[in-house]
Amino acid sequence: xxxxxxxxxxxxxxxxxxxxxxxxxxxxxxxxxxxxxxxxxxxxxxxxxxxxxxxxxxxxxxxxxxxxxxxxxxxxxxxxxxxxxxxxxxxxxxxxxxxxxxxxxxxxxxxxxxxxxxxxxxxxxxxxxxxxxxxxxxxxxxxxxxxxxxxxxxxxxxxxxxxxxxxxxxxxxxxxxxxxxxxxxxxxxxxxxxxxxxxxxxxxxxxxxxxxxxxxxxxxxxxxxxxxxxxxxxxxxxxxxxxxxxxxxxxxxxxxxxxxxxxxxxxxxxxxxxxxxxxxxxxxxxxxxxxxxxxxxxxxxxxxxxxxxxxxxxxxxxxxxxxxxxxxxxxxxxxxxxxxxxxxxxxxxxxxxxxxxxxxxxxxxxxxxxxxxxxxxxxxxxxxxxxxxxxxxxxxxxxxxxxxxxxxxxxxxxxxxxxxxxxxxxxxxxxxxxxxxxxxxxxxxxxxxxxxxxxxxxxxxxxxxxxxxxxxxxxxxxxxxxxxxxxxxxxxxxxxxxxxxxxxxxxxxxxxxxxxxxxxxxxxxxxxxxxxxxxxxxxxxxxxxxxxxxxxxxxxxxxxxx
Amino acid sequence: xxxxxxxxxxxxxxxxxxxxxxxxxxxxxxxxxxxxxxxxxxxxxxxxxxxxxxxxxxxxxxxxxxxxxxxxxxxxxxxxxxxxxxxxxxxxxxxxxxxxxxxxxxxxxxxxxxxxxxxxxxxxxxxxxxxxxxxxxxxxxxxxxxxxxxxxxxxxxxxxxxxxxxxxxxxxxxxxxxxxxxxxxxxxxxxxxxxxxxxxxxxxxxxxxxxxxxxxxxxxxxxxxxxxxxxxxxxxxxxx
Numbered sequence: 027x028x029x030x031x032x033x034x035x036x037x038x039x040x041x042x043x044x045x046x047x048x049x050x051x052x053x054x055x056x057x058x059x060x061x062x063x064x065x066x067x068x069x070x071x072x073x074x075x076x077x078x079x080x081x082x083x084x085x086x087x088x089x090x091x092x093x094x095x096x097x098x099x100x101x102x103x104x105x106x107x108x109x110x111x112x113x114x115x116x117x118x119x120x121x122x123x124x125x126x127x128x129x130x131x132x133x134x135x136x137x138x139x140x141x142x143x144x145x146x147x148x149x150x151x152x153x154x155x156x157x158x159x160x161x162x163x164x165x166x167x168x169x170x171x172x173x174x175x176x177x178x179x180x181x182x183x184x185x186x187x188x189x190x191x192x193x194x195x196x197x198x199x200x201x202x203x204x205x206x207x208x209x210x211x212x213x214x215x216x217x218x219x220x221x222x223x224x225x226x227x228x229x230x231x232x233x234x235x236x237x238x239x240x241x242x243x244x245x246x247x248x249x250x251x252x253x254x255x256x257x258x259x260x261x262x263x264x265x266x267x268x269x270x271x272x273x274x275x276x277x278x279x280x281x282x283x284x285x286x287x288x289x290x291x292x293x294x295x296x297x298x299x300x301x302x303x304x305x306x307x308x309x310x311x312x313x314x315x316x317x318x319x320x321x322x323x324x325x326x327x328x329x330x331x332x333x334x335x336x337x338x339x340x341x342x343x344x345x346x347x348x349x350x351x352x353x354x355x356x357x358x359x360x361x362x363x364x365x366x367x368x369x370x371x372x373x374x375x376x377x378x379x380x381x382x383x384x385x386x387x388x389x390x391x392x393x394x395x396x397x398x399x400x401x402x403x404x405x406x407x408x409x410x411x412x413x414x415x416x417x418x419x420x421x422x423x424x425x426x427x428x429x430x431x432x433x434x435x436x437x438x439x440x441x442x443x444x445x446x447x448x449x450x451x452x453x454x455x456x457x458x459x460x461x462x463x464x465x466x467x468x469x470x471x472x473x474x475x476x477x478x479x480x481x482x483x484x485x486x487x488x489x490x491x492x493x494x495x496x497x498x499x500x501x502x503x504x505x506x507x508x509x510x511x512x513x514x515x516x517x518x519x520x521x522x523x524x525x526x527x528x529x530x531x532x533x534x535x536x537x538x539x540x541x542x543x544x545x546x547x548x549x550x551x552x553x554x555x556x557x558x559x560x561x562x563x564x565x566x567x568x569x570x571x572x573x574x575x576x577x578x579x580x581x582x583x584x585x586x587x588x
Numbered sequence: 589x590x591x592x593x594x595x596x597x598x599x600x601x602x603x604x605x606x607x608x609x610x611x612x613x614x615x616x617x618x619x620x621x622x623x624x625x626x627x628x629x630x631x632x633x634x635x636x637x638x639x640x641x642x643x644x645x646x647x648x649x650x651x652x653x654x655x656x657x658x659x660x661x662x663x664x665x666x667x668x669x670x671x672x673x674x675x676x677x678x679x680x681x682x683x684x685x686x687x688x689x690x691x692x693x694x695x696x697x698x699x700x701x702x703x704x705x706x707x708x709x710x711x712x713x714x715x716x717x718x719x720x721x722x723x724x725x726x727x728x729x730x731x732x733x734x735x736x737x738x739x740x741x742x743x744x745x746x747x748x749x750x751x752x753x754x755x756x757x758x759x760x761x762x763x764x765x766x767x768x769x770x771x772x773x774x775x776x777x778x779x780x781x782x783x784x785x786x787x788x789x790x791x792x793x794x795x796x797x798x799x800x801x802x803x804x805x806x807x808x809x810x811x812x813x814x815x816x817x818x819x820x821x822x823x824x825x826x827x828x
Contacts, residue, residue, distance in 0.1 A: 027697045027707055039689035484685040487646060488744070489674020489702035491667045581647045584681070585637065 029494060032485075033501035037509075040474055047463070047470045048510040051560075054460035055514025058556065060521045061452045077406075078164020079135070081415045082431045083107070083115070083422060084404040089431035090440055095141060096404045097433050098229045099149040103142040107428045109400030112138045115407060122397075129421065132414040135160045138402040140241050143203035145234045148189050150203040152241035158184075161408060165228055172197040172221035180240035180394070183217040186233045187225035195219055201234055203244075242395045460563065467506050468567035471499065475574050482575050483583030496576040503568025507560050591655075592751050592784045593620040593643065598652030599810070600635075600642055612638050613649065614810035618802075622751070625775055625785040627795045630804035636788045639804065640754045643786070644677055645669040657751050674703035678745030678783070680755040680774065684737045686729040692716060692740045693725040699747035715743040719773055735766035742774055746781065753778055755787040759794060771797065 037044045077097065084092040085105035094101040114127040115136040121127060137160050140152035151157075158167040158174045167174070170190070175182035185195060195201065200216035217236050225231055409415040415432065422430045482495045600613040612635045620626060630636050641647035643654060645661045654662050657676055661669050678699075686695045693712055700707040716725055719739040721732075729737050738758060745753050755774060759767040771787075771794055778785045787798070795801050 027694060027701045029701075032698070032701070035689040035694075480685070481687055484681075484687060485698070485702070486670070487644065487673070487679050487681075487685075488699050489670055489677075489748075491670040491702070493667070494702060581638075581641045584641075584646070584685070 029498050030501060030505075033498045033505055036478070036498070036502050037505060040470075043470050043474070044506060044509075047467045048506050048513060050463040050466045051460070051507055051510025052513035052517060054456065054463045055511050055556070055560070056517040056521060057459055058453070058456040059515055059518025060525070061449070061456050062556070063518070063522055064525070065449045065453070076164055077433055078161025079137075079406040079408045080432065080434065081407040081409055081418070082404050082433055083111075083407060083428050084431070086426070086429050089429065090436050092404065092429070092431050093433045093436040094440070096139065096406065097437065099141070099151070099233055100229075104403060106140070106142075106401035106403050107405075109138070109397055109402055111427055112136065112402050112405050113397070115405060129418050132409055132418040133407055134410045134414075135408040137161075137406045138238065139404050139406065140238060140401070141403040143205055143236075143241075145189075145201045145203050146193065148186075148232055148234050150201075150234045150236050152236045152238045154238050157235065157406075161406070163408075165226060165230065167226075167230070168224040169221045170224045172219070175220050175235075175237045177237065177239055179220070180237055180243055181217045182220045182240065183234060183236040184221040184223060185219055185235070186223050186231040188231040189234055190222045195222075197222060201236075203234070203236060203241075239394065242400055460560070463510065464507070464563045464567045467503055467564065468570060471503055471506075471568065471571040472574070475499075475571050478575075479578055479583045480586065482578045483580045486578065486580040487584060492576045495578070496572040499572040499575045500565055500568040503571070504561055504564040507564035508557070511557060511560050590622055591619045592622040592624075592657055593618075593786070594653070594655040595619070595643070596653040596655075598642060598649045598654060600638060600647065600649045601810075611810035613642065613808055615639070615652075615808055618807060620752070620784050620786060623779075623782040623784055624800065625778060625798060626787070626800035626802060627798040628786060628788045628802055628804055629790070629795055630808075634804045635808055635810065636804055637756055639808070640679075640756055640786070640788065643752075644679060644754055645673045670702070671704055675705075675748060676751045678748070678750040678753040680738075680741050680745045680753065680758045682757040682760045684729070684734075684741045684761070686737055686740055686744075688729055691726045691728055692721055692732065692736075695729070695740055696744045696747050699744040703748045705748075712743070712747060715746055715777075716740070718777060719743050735762055735769065738762055738766075738770050739773060742770070742777065746777055746783065749781060750783055752784045752786065755785065757788050757790060759789065759791060767791070767794065 082092055082096050084096065085107050087104055091101050092104055095104050113121055115129045115133045116127045117130045117133075118124055118126045127133075135156075137154060137156045139157065141149060143150040143152070155174050155177055169184075170187065172184070175184055183201065185193075185201070190196065193199075193201075197219055199219045201219065202216040217240055223230060407415075409418065415430070419430045422428055485495055485498075486492075595615050595618040598613055598615045598618075599611065601609040601611040604610050628636055628639070638647065642649050643656070645654075645664070649662055652662065653660050656672070659672065661672055664672060686692075687698060690698060693709075693716060696712040696715060697707045697709065700712065713722075713725065716722060719742055721736060721739055721743070724732060724736060724740075729740070732740065738761075742758075745755075753774070758774065759770050762770055774785065774787070775797075777783075787794075789795050
């Protein structure tokens, strides 16, 4: 009979006490397992996410918010930036004007996304088909059903696995994005689902991807006028003192998020027939222009270089603008000069392009927004080579339009600042519980020692050495703890399985179900550490009773009545 | 016939609470031949149990030689003495001392566990059969009668094929009807395996069955010297 068996028998003999101590240990382990597994997965979701892009460009504001929004689809929707600004990141081949974008030298890939709409509680991410394929070092998008939408089919989209599960939608189903959180917003025209993604354990599971082209057919998504390029000159100047209050005086310019209340003001393009400019819009635009040119004038005086310090002179906005919007010029040039004397007097070379949206005036609701009216929420960028991001950042941050954020850095900082301390706290508490249950085991065994002193003496009389009886007691402690670990592990996994959907719901971070995510990659190390730690703890708490066993005076204990 | 057990000038004393040493054993010479069966008698407190503990190596004498099968166990380090005890000695207690968590068979196997050899399950079963408990192999001690428990204890004492069995009042807790059965069992199994037996008893009917009966008080000079106090003190000391 091995000393394992002897130790095991001793445990069985004190069944109730053993069970209770093992359960107390199990509860501690349950907590630790739950904390560790959730932590490691949250950790991975935050820190080990391969995005495929290294830079996000979006509206000025909190970088963290931009990142949380773009990467995790969390937090409040952020503001938008003009579509033409996105174009600055594209090479010649992808631009209608045949000129390289201002930042194109720094960029390997750039994919735009538009956010702000919801389908039920899921965020709608309007983007191009490139989103799924452009970043080959990023997550692999695999389809459970269907495929990615095509850019020439505007009202099509793709849904994430969790969206599919919760809504029951499949390929062929339709979703209608609504503007504003969940219900209550303005409901847009439906998109047809052409693909359902496989579960990825990333925020993509909870996202609804819509073709951006369709998105731009929804007038709501027009760029606020003050951000349209004709008005933007002053925003590009470094250190420009851009005053939002001035723009807000013109109600028609503030139509990006307020169309529920003032539908007439929302879509300049469909409100205006070709020859008769909408009275509400024109004066506002005129005021805007007046202000803009003033502003531009002032800043030009302050720093003549303006955006011209970009590497290639022909990439400065001033040079780009006329070329880019050439087709729109002819039709609108007359009205421009007529209504914008101040601007013309200021003699800016881009004044001729103002109001190129007039070209599209009269298009009905479903006509795509002009490039000028388009806006994007963020641009996902993989920069070119080493230092590409740094080179670009200088210029982007000088402009008053956008900011650049490094998602990995932001996520890391966020994680270390907010998530990590909480994890340490939880882990500390769990470890404390394990220590307490360890002490429970010690008390349980130690209390039994007075009864067992006699048994130990008998074993000694049968030839067991001090070391042997000490080992038996230690093994008892270890076996009890391991029993607790096993029970606790099962309970912990069950707890995770139960909590998983809740965590997914509240954070967008999937912690998966039983072995859903990399069982071999994740569980083993955590649990190996745990088992080693528990055995160490059990040995430690077993030492006191074991030492009592070691020191048992055999002759005296044998003579004492059992 | 060679002696299986030889004691020479064995002295053992306990320290009293006041610091004085109280002699318990002072034995000039005591021998038991291989396979010999003898009875040790003496009043309570005469040092009988202490002597058995010294022979078994459970207690270490202050001085002297305790030679068993040619080995002086006093000179052995404790761990070796434990192993030696497991291999060469069998012990039958007055209170049986079966471990309650183990079945009859397991209690016998336990006797083999610490000897360094692989426990021989067949021998354990055979021994239990020999003491008439073939049908009680898997019963726990609490499910056995007092007589049956002591028979398990006898089987356990013999499990490792010892050279010497020490039996400390093995019939004291057994009812009169089963006393003789136990004594016969011990004597017979020891004889079958040529195991020497030192049996301590208070019962004259048991003692008179043996050829050799020694009164410890006659050869333990410590108990004579301390006749007055020895009656209580050592016993009290040992028992607490």
